[in-house]
Amino acid sequence: FCFINSHLAAHRENVIGRNNDFKNIFERTKFDIGIEAVQEVINAGSLHLWRTGDSSVKIVNHDHVFWFGDLNYRIDDSISTEVCLDMAERGELEPLLIKDQLNIERGQGRVFQKFYEGQLTFKPTYKYQPNTNIYEKRPEKKLRAPAWCDRILWRAITPQHVKQLSYACCQTLNVSDHKPVMSTFVTQVKDIVQERRISVHNELLRMLDTFDNSSMPLLNLDRMSLDFGEIRYGSSLTLPLTIANAGKVYAAYRFVPKLDEQTTCKPWINLSSKYGFLIPGEKTTIDFTITIDNFTAMGLNAGNTVLSDVLVLRLERGRDYYVTVKGTYARSCFCMSLNELVRYNVPIRRVPLDPVKRSETGIQSDAALCVPSELWRIIDALYRHGLHQPDLFSLPGDEKSCREIRECLDTGAQFGNFDVHSFAKTLIDFLSNLSESVIPQAMFPQLEVDDQNIHQCARTLLESLPPIHYNVFIYCTTFFREVLLYKESNKVTAAKLARLCCECMVLGSSYQLSFEETKASVTRRAGMQLLMDHFLTSNLF
Numbered sequence: 001f002c003f004i005n006s007h008l009a010a011h012r013e014n015v016i017g018r019n020n021d022f023k024n025i026f027e028r029t030k031f032d033i034g035i036e037a038v039q040e041v042i043n044a045g046s047l048h049l050w051r052t053g054d055s056s057v058k059i060v061n062h063d064h065v066f067w068f069g070d071l072n073y074r075i076d077d078s079i080s081t082e083v084c085l086d087m088a089e090r091g092e093l094e095p096l097l098i099k100d101q102l103n104i105e106r107g108q109g110r111v112f113q114k115f116y117e118g119q120l121t122f123k124p125t126y127k128y129q130p131n132t133n134i135y136e137k138r139p140e141k142k143l144r145a146p147a148w149c150d151r152i153l154w155r156a157i158t159p160q161h162v163k164q165l166s167y168a169c170c171q172t173l174n175v176s177d178h179k180p181v182m183s184t185f186v187t188q189v190k191d192i193v194q195e196r197r198i199s200v201h202n203e204l205l206r207m208l209d210t211f212d213n214s215s216m217p218l219l220n221l222d223r224m225s226l227d228f229g230e231i232r233y234g235s236s237l238t239l240p241l242t243i244a245n246a247g248k249v250y251a252a253y254r255f256v257p258k259l260d261e262q263t264t265c266k267p268w269i270n271l272s273s274k275y276g277f278l279i280p281g282e283k284t285t286i287d288f289t290i291t292i293d294n295f296t297a298m299g300l301n302a303g304n305t306v307l308s309d310v311l312v313l314r315l316e317r318g319r320d321y322y323v324t325v326k327g328t329y330a331r332s333c334f335c336m337s338l339n340e341l342v343r344y345n346v347p348i349r350r351v352p353l354d355p356v357k358r359s360e361t362g363i364q365s366d367a368a369l370c371v372p373s374e375l376w377r378i379i380d381a382l383y384r385h386g387l388h389q390p391d392l393f394s395l396p397g398d399e400k401s402c403r404e405i406r407e408c409l410d411t412g413a414q415f416g417n418f419d420v421h422s423f424a425k426t427l428i429d430f431l432s433n434l435s436e437s438v439i440p441q442a443m444f445p446q447l448e449v450d451d452q453n454i455h456q457c458a459r460t461l462l463e464s465l466p467p468i469h470y471n472v473f474i475y476c477t478t479f480f481r482e483v484l485l486y487k488e489s490n491k492v493t494a495a496k497l498a499r500l501c502c503e504c505m506v507l508g509s510s511y512q513l514s515f516e517e518t519k520a521s522v523t524r525r526a527g528m529q530l531l532m533d534h535f536l537t538s539n540l541f
Contacts, residue, residue, distance in 0.1 A: 002062040073102035074147040081145040088146035115153040118167035125179040161188035217318040218247035228327035244283035252316040297335035341372035347412030386420035392490040397425030431504040438505040449527035498533035
């Protein structure tokens with residue numbers, strides 16, 4: 001069992017901070033249980049610890065995990081504080097549950113993956129007037145939207161082994177501005193019968209002894225090289241490798257790191273299984289999956305990564321087998337830098353990653369466009385077809401259409417009959433996934449932005465931008481201003497666009513993974529959003 005009590009980052013708008021807190025706790029928490037305890041766990045059947053040889057266990061290695069505390073997830077600010085209060089007081093929970101940030105983030109797979117939570121049938125547990133059962137609405141206090149800050153979640157290796165009997169809120173304890181929550185569970189726990197375990201162990205040894213002779217273990221691999229061919233950004237490809245025990249004794253195998261390396265394979269490779277056990281004549285299949293995510297694409301574009309690796313398959317009491325994995329990256333404008341994108345006036349798919357091959361093609365690398373041609377094509381399509389589109393930048397685009405639009409950008413092909421929302425999503429994804437944001441994070445305002453200094457802060461920011469970043473920022477902002485001219489039909493507001501611009505042109509998709517939220521950083525990020533609103537609504541340029 002593992003019980004985790006945590007207090008995650010506060011503030012209604014700080015969803016990213018809470019997600020990062022969860023990620024840090026879940027991935028970094030380790031319990032050193034010692035070699036003797038590890039051996040006992042291995043004897044009880046843990047192949048994970050046998051494979052890693054580690055003397056510690058992480059949260060994910062436990063049979064049952066219960067996570068509870070003030071997780072601080074709020075109701076999304078698309079529902080106003082006043083409406084939240086009214087619904088909470090009347091017990092109208094369903095609309096609030098739909099906009100609950102934890103439900104949204106879990107539904108998108110960004111936090112508490114593989115955790116379960118019971119149905120919330122009680123009123124939001126925050127924020128109450130202390131020593132009462134009344135939500136805090138005193139005029140001298142800051143008005144807060146009610147929220148289910150206090151939660152209880154669980155996960156288990158075998159989910160059927162956990163049954164929740166109750167999940168409720170205690171209204172009688174009122175010393176805090178939170179109401180405590182409580183839950184009752186029945187769990188099924190594995191118990192090792194030592195006498196039976198020893199008996200089974202000895203019986204297995206006798207079975208293995210019947211296979212043991214002078215022969216060495218031997219494996220047959222159906223191929224020693226896996227060539228994935230062309231792989232596109234944001235996609236995954238899988239190829240199988242079949243392993244057969246061709247010897248007369250059992251074969252225990254596992255993939256091991258190469259000399260002076262810590263991992264068995266490059267981060268862009270995923271194996272369906274890294275170890276196994278085969279009796280003579282038995283065979284199994286291991287799936288190799290290559291995924292081109294943002295981190296990998298940036299490494300490929302920077303020349304720090306190549307789609308080639310050699311994996312070492314070690315046969316216990318036998319030889320090592322070397323499996324080659326390779327692929328060819330179908331280059332994409334996503335995850336590139338603005339400075340490199342403006343250098344080419346041909347589709348990026350035609351520009352080799354290898355500088356030697358690039359020089360052999362005769363492609364000029366000094367075109368020096370004002371803005372990337374890919375950005376111009378997306379905005380031009382939106383300008384011509386999307387300014388009047390209702391719910392522009394609110395409704396999600398079709399994933400298949402977005403992939404096809406990206407392919408058109410990368411190859412220079414003409415756009416098909418794609419819907420406006422798919423173009424809008426592609427624009428936001430393009431800006432969010434640049435290797436460096438349009439406005440680098442180092443340029444966050446150092447001072448707290450207010451009405452007195454906002455104009456000067458905006459001008460200072462513009463003057464400090466590198467030339468290409470300046471061009472792109474002006475170009476995008478001018479387009480978003482044009483969008484606001486049609487707000488009656490497209491239902492877009494300046495505040496919404498300011499938040500969107502902050503997310504895609506300043507924070508980027510890597511923000512959640514690489515940036516630690518602090519009180520100061522939240523203030524600076526809020527200041528940047530105010531500046532974005534100022535750029536959109538003023539005549540600064």
